[in-house]
Amino acid sequence: ELKVEQNPLFLSMQEGKNYTIYCNYSTTSDRLYWYRQDPGKSLESLFVLLSNGAVKQEGRLMASLDTKARLSTLHITAAVHDLSATYFCAVGELTSGSRLTFGEGTQLTVNP
Amino acid sequence: DAGVIQSPRHEVTEMGQEVTLRCKPISGHDYLFWYRQTMMRGLELLIYFNNNVPIDDSGMPEDRFSAKMPNASFSTLKIQPSEPRDSAVYFCASSVKDTQYFGPGTRLTVL
Numbered sequence: 001e002l003k004v005e006q007n008p009l010f011l012s013m014q015e016g017k018n019y020t021i022y023c024n025y026s027t028t029s030d031r032l033y034w035y036r037q038d039p040g041k042s043l044e045s046l047f048v049l050l051s052n053g054a055v056k057q058e059g060r061l062m063a064s065l066d067t068k069a070r071l072s073t074l075h076i077t078a079a080v081h082d083l084s085a086t087y088f089c090a091v092g093e094l095t096s097g098s099r100l101t102f103g104e105g106t107q108l109t110v111n112p
Numbered sequence: 113d114a115g116v117i118q119s120p121r122h123e124v125t126e127m128g129q130e131v132t133l134r135c136k137p138i139s140g141h142d143y144l145f146w147y148r149q150t151m152m153r154g155l156e157l158l159i160y161f162n163n164n165v166p167i168d169d170s171g172m173p174e175d176r177f178s179a180k181m182p183n184a185s186f187s188t189l190k191i192q193p194s195e196p197r198d199s200a201v202y203f204c205a206s207s208v209k210d211t212q213y214f215g216p217g218t219r220l221t222v223l
Binding site: 048 | 162163210214215216217
């Protein structure tokens with residue numbers, strides 16, 4: 001059974017600071033996703049990572065994937081308040097078709 | 113594109129009643145997913161369809177839950193009878209290739 005673990009689960013940081021959210025998964029995968037969820041809202045796709053060494057950046061967020069270590073990171077650069085949200089990683093198993101398993105989510109709060 | 117459409121957005125019902133949640137996927141998407149989100153259990157996949165055919169329903173909690181997709185533009189998730197522990201936000205998502213696009217969700221409260 002695929003397990004997906006994120007850490008930290010809660011992150012409070014100051015504006016302007018950098019930080020990294022980690023996503024570990026337990027079995028071989030060929031695709032990893034990062035989503036953002038604002039309180040009371042739906043999930044918004046941020047990044048799709050489909051190969052080892054993939055790196056994608058959008059604004060102050062950068063995601064990377066190391067399939068050998070079964071690890072993805074979401075790096076936040078110079079955080080701003082608007083980044084406050086819950087961030088989920090989701091992993092697809094090689095043999096599971098389109099099924100995704102989601103991590104618990106990291107609740108990020110950026111303080112002024 | 114209007115995105116994934118779900119209805120109703122909020123549903124309050126009493127224990128024992130039947131509840132039907134509806135979803136219209138993005139046009140052209142051939143996968144449709146039903147998820148449930150709670151504080152205790154996080155985001156759980158209930159069932160997903162490919163080309164209107166159920167592929168994996170292993171996440172459906174019990175026989176009280178059923179899902180159908182009669183055509184490419186419509187799916188329902190039914191709970192009969194509903195119980196207070198079914199209270200959650202239910203999301204529908206659709207995809208054509210890699211990325212799943214989520215609907216706004218239905219917040220279900222069972223009293």
